[in-house]
Amino acid sequence: MARKKIPAPAADTAEALSTTEEKIFYASQWRLMWWKFRKHKVAVIAGFVIALMYLGAIFAPFIAPYGPTHRDRGNIYVPPQKIRFWDENGFSLRPFIHPLKVTTDWETFQKVYTEDTSRRIYIRFFVRGKSNDDQYKLFGLFKSNIHLFGVDEGYIHLFGTDDLGRDVFSRVMYGGQISMSIGLAGVFLSLILGLILGGISGYYGGVVDNIIQRLIEVIRSFPQIPLWMALSAAIPPDISPKLVYFGITIILSFIGWTALGRQIRSKVLALKNEDFIVAARLAGTSEPKIILTHLIPSFMSHVIASLTLSIPSMILAETSLSFLGIGLRAPVVSWGVMLQQAQNVHTISMAPWLLIPGVFVIIYVLAFNFLGDGLRDAADPYGN
Amino acid sequence: MNPKNILEVRDLVVKFKLSEGIVHAVNGVSYDVPEGKSIGIVGESGCGKTVSSYALNRLLPPYATLSGQILFRQQDGNIIDIAKLKPEGREIRAIRGRDIAMIFQEPMTSLSPVHTICNQISEALILFQGMTKKQARNRTIELLKLVGIPQAERRVDEYPFQFSGGMRQRAMIAMALARNPRVLIADEPTTALDVTLQAQVLSLIQDLQNRFNLSMILITHALGVVAHMVETVNIMYLGRIVETGPTMEIFEEPLHPYTQGLLQSIPKLTGRLGERVSSIPGSVPSAYDIPKGCPFEARCKHRMEICREEMPKPVTVGSEHTVYCHLYTGREAARDAANA
Amino acid sequence: MLQMPDDVILQVTGLKKYFPIESGFLLKKVLGHVKAVDDVSFTVRKGKTLGLVGESGCGKTTIARTVIRAYDPTAGTILFRSRDGVVDMAKAEKKDLKRIRRDMQMIFQDPYSSLNPRMPIMEIVAEPMKAHGVPKSVYEERVAELLKLVGLRPEYMRRFPHSFSGGQRQRIGVARALALNPSLILADEPVSALDVSVQAQVLNLLLDLQEQLGLTYLFISHDLSVVRYLCDQVAVMYLGRIVEIADVDRLYENPTHPYTSALLGAVPDANPKASWRPHDVVKGEIGKATADIKGCAFAPRCPFAKPECLEQVPELISVDPVNPEAQKSACLFARELSLPGVSTA
Known part of the structure; x- marks a missing residue:
C-alpha cells in the first residue's frame, strides 16, 4: 500500500456529497416531513383511503345510481343485492344481478325478498337516471342525469333500501358529502378561532392570556352533550336545512377550538423566546413579519397534525347529535341522520344493512386517526 | 485475563439499528481497567464513549447489537463475560446492583422524583446487603455525610427536587456507593455543573476512589478533568480508540494527530490575549457510514493514501503507550532493532 | 446631546434588572424580585473586548440582553455610541431601537435554536438586511460576501441549517450578526455548546474578525480559559454584581477578590502538571438572587470572611493607586489578602 502523502484538508473541509445527502441538505421543512411521513406505511394507506372517500363524496351524485329522495315504492327494506359474475347458467364477463321476487310471510306479515336466479339483469354503465329525482348538478354547475351504473329493468340496491324504499348506497354517498364536509368545515372554523385566540394568548400573555385561558376552562368544563343540546335548541326549528348545517358546524367548532387554542398557545409560548425569534427581533424584523415568517411556519405542521386528529371527533359529534335527533334533520342526508333510522332494535334485527353508514363513520375515523398519527410523527423532522 | 485487571474489554462493537440506517456507535474498542486504578475515556460528542461504557452494564436500548468480550473478574475470582449475559x-x-455502579451527568436519570432520598438509597442496601430498614437508614445517613451533604439526618427524608444541583450529584454518588461497588463508571459526572461545584464533586470522587480502592472509568469530553483524575487515558474518535497511555505521557508526548490536535485546541488559563489556538479543521463525521480506514483520516494533516484504505494496527511505543496510526507503523520494529 | 469619552463605545452605569416573582389566579400579585443584575457599571472601549464571566445565574446573560434592550432595564443608563451619535439604550424609544441595533448585534449560545430550521441560510443571514429594506439584488451579494468572511462557501447559501455542524452553524450566526456592519457585538457564550476541536475554530474566527473589521465585543462566558485569549478586560460576576474587574493579565495573575481566585483554582487545566486546587475551592453553593443580602453576597462561602463582610455591601473600588482603572475589586480586604492566581511558569 502506498504511503504517499496527500494534501492536508482545508479549514473548511469540502465534503464530497453523495446525491442523497445533497438532496437532504437542500430540503425544506415540508419535503423532510414528506420523507418522514412516507416511512409510516399505515398512515400513507389511510391517506389514500381518505382521498378515495372524499373523491366519492365529490362525485356522489354521479356514483350514486339514484337521488337521495328517490323512492322505490314497491321495495322497502330490500336487503343488499349481490353483484354476480356467474350463476347456474355459467360465467359472464358483464356483472349482473338477479331480480327480486316478493312474497309475503303470512305469519309475520313481512315482505320476503328472494332472488330469481333464473333471470339476469345486467349492470350497465353511464346510464341515465330513472326519474327527475335522480337529476343532479355536479359541483353545483353542470346539470346532468348520467350515473356511473344502473340497471334497465327494476332497481339495483347494493346496500339495500330503507323503510321508504330509498337506496341506502345512494344515500350513503350523499350523506358522506354532508358528514365529511361538516368535519372539515368545523375544523377549519376551530382552526381560525384557535389560531387567533390561542395565538394572542401565547404571544401577548398577561391579562389577555389569563382571560382567554379561563374562558377555555369554562367552556371545557361544561358536560358536552347537555351543552350541545342547549346550543342546538338555540337553532330555530323552522329554518332551512342549510342553515341548520351551518349552525351545527358553528356549535361543533365553538367547543372544538379550545383544545387547539391551548396547543397553539403553548407552542407560541415556547417559540417566542427561542433564540431565532429573539434574533429576528434584534435584526429589526417587525412583529407581524415575525409571526408570519417564523412563528406560524414553526407550529403549522404540528397544528395540521392535531387538526387531522380532531376531525374524527367532529364527525363523531355530528353523528351523535343527529343520532340524538338534535343535529341535522331530514330531509338533509348525513350518516348521522341515516343512523337515526336504525335506532330501534326492531329495525336492526330486521334490516341490519341500515347500519352501513356506521361502518363508513368507523372507516373514516380510523383512517383519520392513522393519518394524524403519521403526520404527528413527521411534524418535527428536525428532532432525532 | 491479566491478574492485575478487574475488567478487560476486547473488540467491543455496538451498533444501533434505526430507521435512518445503522449507527456504528462503537467500532472495535479494547481497553483494560486495572484493579483499584482509574482510567479515562475521552472524546468529543458522538465518539461512542458513553455507549461503550453503558455496554459494560448492558444498559443499551433493545435496538442495539453488541459483540466482543467484556471480561469481568468477580469478587470470588471467577471471570465472567458480561457481553454473553x-x-x-x-x-x-446482580452485577449492576453490586459490582459495577454508575453515576451520570444528569442526576435525575438515576434518582426517582417521587421517592425520598432515604428510600432510594436504602433500597439497594436492603436488597443486596440484607440490611434491616433501620440499619439501612443509618447507613444512608452515614453515606450522605460521607459525600458531604450537610444536615444529613434531616435531609435524608427530603425528595430530590428539594436538593440543589450539586447536592443531587452528591446524593447520586452516595447511591452508587451504597452498593459497595468494585467498579465505578462516571459518565460526564460534572459536565452540567459550574466550575466551583465541578471542583467539589471531582475532589469528592477522587477521595472516595482512594478510600474504597475503587476501580474507576471516567468518561468525559474535558481533557482538563482527565488530566487530574486518572492514571490511564484512552482517546476515542468515531467509535474507536486512537491512542491509549499513561496520563502524563499522553499529555506530554501525544502521538496520534487527533490527540495532538485536541490538546493544542484547548484554551488554557495560561494563554495570551489574541493568541490563536490551533484547531482541527472540519467536524466529526456522522456515525452512519464509518470509513473503512483510519476514522480521523478526513481531518488529519498527515494523511496518506494508506490511511483511507486500512485501519492502522496498534503500535506500542512506551511500556503502556499505544497508538493506532500509520505514521508509526514500523517504528516499533525500528525501536526493537535499535534495542537489539 | 449625551457625552462619552471618544474611545468608549458602551458605558453602562448603575444598571439594574429585577424580574418580578408573580403569583395569583386572576390578579397577579408580586411576591418579590429576582435581582438578576444589581447595580452594575462598566465601560467598553472601541475595538476592545470586555469579558463577563461567572457561574450560571450570576446575571451575565441578563446584562447582554438588557444592553441590547431585549429586556427593559429596571434602572441605570446604557450609553452607546451609534452611527447617529451617543444614545441611552435604557431610555431609547421602541421605534428608535431598530435603527440603533444596526450597530449592536448579538451572537447566541445555542447554534441549534438560534437558526430557524425552516429557512435556508440565505434567508437567515439576509434577515437583518431585509428588515432594513435592502433590495434583494444587493443582499444576495452581501450574503455571499459574509459567508466567505466567516469561512463558509457561498455556494452553501441555499442549504438549510440541518446540513451544517454546530461549528458551521455558529459561523452562520456570526454572519447574520455582521450583516448590517455593527460596531458592537454581544457574544453570549458563543463557543460553550461546541466540541473542543471546533471551539477553537470559532474563537479564532472572532479574533480574526475583530482585527479585520475593528469590532468591539462584549464577551460572555463561564469558561475562564476561553476568556483569556479574547478579552482585554474581564469582569467577574457573582449574584448579579461585578466582584472584580481588571485587565486580563492582572486578573489571572493577581486576583484580588477571593471569588476570582477560587474560580481560577477550580478550573482543571489540561495539563497534569498544572496546579489544580479543588480541595481549597470554596465550599457550598451559590445563593439565591431573591434574598435581600445585607453584606457581601460571597461572604457565606468566603474562606476569608470576617464579621464586617456581612454588614455592608462592598463597593467596587480600585486596588491600584497608580493606575486606578486597571483593577477594581468589591472586597473589603482586597488590598490585604494575597490570593493565588494562575502562574505563567
Missing part, C-alpha cells in the same frame, strides 16, 4: 437476566442485574 442475557440483557435482563439475574446475573447482569
Whole structure:
C-alpha cells in the first residue's frame, strides 16, 4: 500500500456529497416531513383511503345510481343485492344481478325478498337516471342525469333500501358529502378561532392570556352533550336545512377550538423566546413579519397534525347529535341522520344493512386517526 | 485475563439499528481497567464513549447489537463475560446492583422524583446487603455525610427536587456507593455543573476512589478533568480508540494527530490575549457510514493514501503507550532493532 | 446631546434588572424580585473586548440582553455610541431601537435554536438586511460576501441549517450578526455548546474578525480559559454584581477578590502538571438572587470572611493607586489578602 502523502484538508473541509445527502441538505421543512411521513406505511394507506372517500363524496351524485329522495315504492327494506359474475347458467364477463321476487310471510306479515336466479339483469354503465329525482348538478354547475351504473329493468340496491324504499348506497354517498364536509368545515372554523385566540394568548400573555385561558376552562368544563343540546335548541326549528348545517358546524367548532387554542398557545409560548425569534427581533424584523415568517411556519405542521386528529371527533359529534335527533334533520342526508333510522332494535334485527353508514363513520375515523398519527410523527423532522 | 485487571474489554462493537440506517456507535474498542486504578475515556460528542461504557452494564436500548468480550473478574475470582449475559437476566442485574455502579451527568436519570432520598438509597442496601430498614437508614445517613451533604439526618427524608444541583450529584454518588461497588463508571459526572461545584464533586470522587480502592472509568469530553483524575487515558474518535497511555505521557508526548490536535485546541488559563489556538479543521463525521480506514483520516494533516484504505494496527511505543496510526507503523520494529 | 469619552463605545452605569416573582389566579400579585443584575457599571472601549464571566445565574446573560434592550432595564443608563451619535439604550424609544441595533448585534449560545430550521441560510443571514429594506439584488451579494468572511462557501447559501455542524452553524450566526456592519457585538457564550476541536475554530474566527473589521465585543462566558485569549478586560460576576474587574493579565495573575481566585483554582487545566486546587475551592453553593443580602453576597462561602463582610455591601473600588482603572475589586480586604492566581511558569 502506498504511503504517499496527500494534501492536508482545508479549514473548511469540502465534503464530497453523495446525491442523497445533497438532496437532504437542500430540503425544506415540508419535503423532510414528506420523507418522514412516507416511512409510516399505515398512515400513507389511510391517506389514500381518505382521498378515495372524499373523491366519492365529490362525485356522489354521479356514483350514486339514484337521488337521495328517490323512492322505490314497491321495495322497502330490500336487503343488499349481490353483484354476480356467474350463476347456474355459467360465467359472464358483464356483472349482473338477479331480480327480486316478493312474497309475503303470512305469519309475520313481512315482505320476503328472494332472488330469481333464473333471470339476469345486467349492470350497465353511464346510464341515465330513472326519474327527475335522480337529476343532479355536479359541483353545483353542470346539470346532468348520467350515473356511473344502473340497471334497465327494476332497481339495483347494493346496500339495500330503507323503510321508504330509498337506496341506502345512494344515500350513503350523499350523506358522506354532508358528514365529511361538516368535519372539515368545523375544523377549519376551530382552526381560525384557535389560531387567533390561542395565538394572542401565547404571544401577548398577561391579562389577555389569563382571560382567554379561563374562558377555555369554562367552556371545557361544561358536560358536552347537555351543552350541545342547549346550543342546538338555540337553532330555530323552522329554518332551512342549510342553515341548520351551518349552525351545527358553528356549535361543533365553538367547543372544538379550545383544545387547539391551548396547543397553539403553548407552542407560541415556547417559540417566542427561542433564540431565532429573539434574533429576528434584534435584526429589526417587525412583529407581524415575525409571526408570519417564523412563528406560524414553526407550529403549522404540528397544528395540521392535531387538526387531522380532531376531525374524527367532529364527525363523531355530528353523528351523535343527529343520532340524538338534535343535529341535522331530514330531509338533509348525513350518516348521522341515516343512523337515526336504525335506532330501534326492531329495525336492526330486521334490516341490519341500515347500519352501513356506521361502518363508513368507523372507516373514516380510523383512517383519520392513522393519518394524524403519521403526520404527528413527521411534524418535527428536525428532532432525532 | 491479566491478574492485575478487574475488567478487560476486547473488540467491543455496538451498533444501533434505526430507521435512518445503522449507527456504528462503537467500532472495535479494547481497553483494560486495572484493579483499584482509574482510567479515562475521552472524546468529543458522538465518539461512542458513553455507549461503550453503558455496554459494560448492558444498559443499551433493545435496538442495539453488541459483540466482543467484556471480561469481568468477580469478587470470588471467577471471570465472567458480561457481553454473553442475557440483557435482563439475574446475573447482569446482580452485577449492576453490586459490582459495577454508575453515576451520570444528569442526576435525575438515576434518582426517582417521587421517592425520598432515604428510600432510594436504602433500597439497594436492603436488597443486596440484607440490611434491616433501620440499619439501612443509618447507613444512608452515614453515606450522605460521607459525600458531604450537610444536615444529613434531616435531609435524608427530603425528595430530590428539594436538593440543589450539586447536592443531587452528591446524593447520586452516595447511591452508587451504597452498593459497595468494585467498579465505578462516571459518565460526564460534572459536565452540567459550574466550575466551583465541578471542583467539589471531582475532589469528592477522587477521595472516595482512594478510600474504597475503587476501580474507576471516567468518561468525559474535558481533557482538563482527565488530566487530574486518572492514571490511564484512552482517546476515542468515531467509535474507536486512537491512542491509549499513561496520563502524563499522553499529555506530554501525544502521538496520534487527533490527540495532538485536541490538546493544542484547548484554551488554557495560561494563554495570551489574541493568541490563536490551533484547531482541527472540519467536524466529526456522522456515525452512519464509518470509513473503512483510519476514522480521523478526513481531518488529519498527515494523511496518506494508506490511511483511507486500512485501519492502522496498534503500535506500542512506551511500556503502556499505544497508538493506532500509520505514521508509526514500523517504528516499533525500528525501536526493537535499535534495542537489539 | 449625551457625552462619552471618544474611545468608549458602551458605558453602562448603575444598571439594574429585577424580574418580578408573580403569583395569583386572576390578579397577579408580586411576591418579590429576582435581582438578576444589581447595580452594575462598566465601560467598553472601541475595538476592545470586555469579558463577563461567572457561574450560571450570576446575571451575565441578563446584562447582554438588557444592553441590547431585549429586556427593559429596571434602572441605570446604557450609553452607546451609534452611527447617529451617543444614545441611552435604557431610555431609547421602541421605534428608535431598530435603527440603533444596526450597530449592536448579538451572537447566541445555542447554534441549534438560534437558526430557524425552516429557512435556508440565505434567508437567515439576509434577515437583518431585509428588515432594513435592502433590495434583494444587493443582499444576495452581501450574503455571499459574509459567508466567505466567516469561512463558509457561498455556494452553501441555499442549504438549510440541518446540513451544517454546530461549528458551521455558529459561523452562520456570526454572519447574520455582521450583516448590517455593527460596531458592537454581544457574544453570549458563543463557543460553550461546541466540541473542543471546533471551539477553537470559532474563537479564532472572532479574533480574526475583530482585527479585520475593528469590532468591539462584549464577551460572555463561564469558561475562564476561553476568556483569556479574547478579552482585554474581564469582569467577574457573582449574584448579579461585578466582584472584580481588571485587565486580563492582572486578573489571572493577581486576583484580588477571593471569588476570582477560587474560580481560577477550580478550573482543571489540561495539563497534569498544572496546579489544580479543588480541595481549597470554596465550599457550598451559590445563593439565591431573591434574598435581600445585607453584606457581601460571597461572604457565606468566603474562606476569608470576617464579621464586617456581612454588614455592608462592598463597593467596587480600585486596588491600584497608580493606575486606578486597571483593577477594581468589591472586597473589603482586597488590598490585604494575597490570593493565588494562575502562574505563567
